[in-house]
């Protein structure tokens with residue numbers, strides 16, 4: 787089903803990355819329409835981002851350097867390549883609105899890595915798609931990803947420049963954000979119960 791802003795009388799058609807995107811001329815979707823767009827893109831949950839929940843905490847950033855996720859110093863999307871927290875938080879602080887998106891799926895147990903991987907893959911694929919669509923309306927938007935970028939089989943860091951900077955999203959954690967706080971403050975959950983796995987990302991729009 788097409789969204790209301792796609793139903794307006796005057797339409798233009800733009801081809802972006804091989805996708806056919808239809809947009810009403812002169813209409814910029816608001817945050818609620820972007821939330822609906824996210825659900826149509828395949829996310830399980832989406833909500834307007836509670837901007838007051840964006841606290842850029844050094845202690846979260848320090849968890850990156852403890853390398854629990856084994857991505858520290860291995861990707862352009864993660865610290866230290868992601869940049870100093872004091873610098874990158876300034877990028878985020880100029881925004882006034884955004885959306886949170888989540889992909890939630892079933893796992894058999896906490897050892898069900900195949901299911902976790904499949905949910906993560908779906909999340910990242912849908913996030914790429916949504917970011918492309920939102921950039922159509924908000925070219926300066928700021929996507930924040932879930933974990934390290936895995937767009938390439940092997941990251942070029944640190945020897946060569948990033949191969950796909952348009953798909954390299956610095957993670958929410960690298961911005962010092964507590965993902966659970968952001969999700970809960972935005973009316974979503976961080977944990978949807980036993981045998982569920984959820985990935986969360988966000989996009990600051992304007």
Ligand code: SF4
Nearest residue numbers: 862935938941948949
């Ligand atoms: S797009 Fe490729 S080179 Fe760039 S950060 Fe991601 S994995 Fe590394």
